[in-house]
Amino acid sequence: xxxxxxxxxxxxxxxxxxxxxxxxxxxxxxxxxxxxxxxxxxxxxxxxxxxxxxxxxxxxxxxxxxxxxxxxxxxxxxxxxxxxxxxxxxxxxxxxxxxxxxxxxxxxxxxxxxxxxxxxxxxxxxxxxxxxxxxxxxxxxxxxxxxxxxxxxxxxxxxxxxxxxxxxxxxxxxxxxxxxxxxxxxxxx
Amino acid sequence: xxxxxxxxxxxxxxxxxxxxxxxxxxxxxxxxxxxxxxxxxxxxxxxxxxxxxxxxxxxxxxxxxxxxxxxxxxxxxxxxxxxxxxxxxxxxxxxxxxxxxxxxxxxxxxxxxxxxxxxxxxxxxxxxxxxxxxxxxxxxxxxxxxxxxxxxxxxxxxxxxxxxxxxxxxxxxxxxxxxxxxxxxxxxxxxxxxxxxxxxxxxxxxxxxxxxxxxxxxxxxxxxxxxxxxxxxxxxxxxxxxxxxxxxxxxxxxxxxxxxxxxxxxxxxxxxxxxxxxxxxxxxxxxxxxxxxxxxxxxxxxxxxxxxxxxxxxxxxxxxxxxxxxxxx
Numbered sequence: 001x002x003x004x005x006x007x008x009x010x011x012x013x014x015x016x017x018x019x020x021x022x023x024x025x026x027x028x029x030x031x032x033x034x035x036x037x038x039x040x041x042x043x044x045x046x047x048x049x050x051x052x053x054x055x056x057x058x059x060x061x062x063x064x065x066x067x068x069x070x071x072x073x074x075x076x077x078x079x080x081x082x083x084x085x086x087x088x089x090x091x092x093x094x095x096x097x098x099x100x101x102x103x104x105x106x107x108x109x110x111x112x113x114x115x116x117x118x119x120x121x122x123x124x125x126x127x128x129x130x131x132x133x134x135x136x137x138x139x140x141x142x143x144x145x146x147x148x149x150x151x152x153x154x155x156x157x158x159x160x161x162x163x164x165x166x167x168x169x170x171x172x173x174x175x176x177x178x179x180x181x182x183x184x185x186x187x188x189x
Numbered sequence: 190x191x192x193x194x195x196x197x198x199x200x201x202x203x204x205x206x207x208x209x210x211x212x213x214x215x216x217x218x219x220x221x222x223x224x225x226x227x228x229x230x231x232x233x234x235x236x237x238x239x240x241x242x243x244x245x246x247x248x249x250x251x252x253x254x255x256x257x258x259x260x261x262x263x264x265x266x267x268x269x270x271x272x273x274x275x276x277x278x279x280x281x282x283x284x285x286x287x288x289x290x291x292x293x294x295x296x297x298x299x300x301x302x303x304x305x306x307x308x309x310x311x312x313x314x315x316x317x318x319x320x321x322x323x324x325x326x327x328x329x330x331x332x333x334x335x336x337x338x339x340x341x342x343x344x345x346x347x348x349x350x351x352x353x354x355x356x357x358x359x360x361x362x363x364x365x366x367x368x369x370x371x372x373x374x375x376x377x378x379x380x381x382x383x384x385x386x387x388x389x390x391x392x393x394x395x396x397x398x399x400x401x402x403x404x405x406x407x408x409x410x411x412x413x414x415x416x417x418x419x420x421x422x423x424x425x426x427x428x429x430x431x432x433x434x435x436x437x438x439x440x441x442x443x444x445x446x447x448x449x450x451x452x453x454x455x456x457x458x459x460x461x462x463x464x465x466x467x468x469x470x471x472x473x474x475x476x477x478x479x480x481x482x483x484x485x486x487x488x489x490x491x492x493x494x495x496x497x498x499x500x501x502x503x504x505x506x507x508x509x510x511x512x513x514x515x516x517x518x
Contacts, residue, residue, distance in 0.1 A: 096509055
């Protein structure tokens with residue numbers, strides 16, 4: 001019991017350092033630069049070779065993933081060894097619908113559902129890209145989430161941002177900001 | 190899962206097998222692309238949709254339900270709970286002794302945990318064999334062909350062997366808690382030989398009831414991302430209903446997903462079979478167009494995309510496909 005109280009206090013004290021504030025203003029993520037108009041929280045433990053994850057209101061409520069230049073043959077994120085086989089890797093020749101399928105397999109890996117609502121061409125990162133809108137029912141708590149992703153493949157690398165939040169309130173609350181960020185995003189040549 | 194007809198159909202088969210126990214058993218269909226069924230001691234029978242997709246006929250479904258009823262009638266879960274309790278006590282005891290010995294308490298603690306779990310698996314394997322026997326008698330007694338029971342396991346073994354990578358990995362959880370499908374197959378086949386060979390198979394009855402949900406179940410199946418296994422399943426299903434446009438479409442999707450050398454050509458061929466068959470899904474045209482676009486056949490891709498948009502003008506990806514047409518393919 002004494003041990004678990006000790007661990008708990010260590011965890012509580014350590015919590016603040018799992019996140020670091022980002023914005024407002026210009027923020028760099030590897031080769032990508034975006035303009036943010038409020039402060040977001042970067043989840044430091046999420047950082048991978050090609051991306052990171054942010055949240056506005058907390059991890060259970062909203063996640064904003066950045067994939068800043070996933071190269072051919074790489075996975076979207078680091079993942080447990082046991083799951084690696086089931087999760088596909090990015091290939092430079094992928095069509096937009098195949099990139100969406102790729103994202104879908106990461107989202108559904110834990111048994112969550114995925115329904116694509118819309119897939120349309122847009123300009124993203126200064127080049128031809130696409131936007132996809134989807135819904136997912138998160139396995140761990142059966143919560144209905146909406147999601148939106150923006151992506152482009154440039155110099156054989158995938159640049160993408162994907163935002164998910166509950167259909168109730170939170171998705172709509174931040175959608176305008178997300179669309180603004182997507183518009184502002186540039187990629188270093 | 191929603192569909193009432195399927196739910197009712199499964200409930201009727203269950204009653205036919207369960208006889209006087211029918212009012213005690215409630216069937217729940219669970220939508221998940223894996224192969225499993227389970228029975229709780231209170232009569233809650235769960236059937237997973239990945240199992241339904243893999244049944245060739247009504248007799249095979251009856252074999253599964255009969256097996257689960259076998260667990261219920263023999264009160265296996267109650268026995269298992271009691272057993273788990275006594276094993277847990279033993280495991281705790283073992284843990285205390287070992288860690289008191291001073292050497293690496295954590296690792297040895299894990300070891301005694303493992304002993305509990307491994308013991309339970311061995312115990313449950315015995316139960317599986319007993320339930321197989323009861324199930325076979327129930328299905329045969331209800332007039333189904335008992336020879337269909339071992340075939341289920343043959344089908345699973347075939348699918349599993351379809352992916353060469355399975356040789357080197359641990360494989361499905363099912364195979365850990367249950368006897369190896371090949372052992373089970375032999376055991377069931379031996380038992381079935383002693384029973385009347387004639388009986389109801391019900392291939393078309395089952396196919397008809399499953400059909401309204403089958404497209405969605407196949408979509409779920411693709412999400413497992415085991416295209417080599419899925420191809421074995423699809424080839425078997427196509428063998429039952431040759432020229433089925435939906436199955437041919439998904440066979441194309443599985444080849445496209447696997448994407449080994451020569452697979453894109455095989456995918457294209459399968460989509461072509463699909464659209465030459467009766468009532469092809471619009472998606473066959475879209476997927477065909479995507480491959481044609483990739484391998485440098487812009488005119489063919491244009492045609493495929495045009496037909497797709499004519500069939501599904503409001504498709505979720507219609508804007509993107511329209512943009513392909515505008516840029517020339």
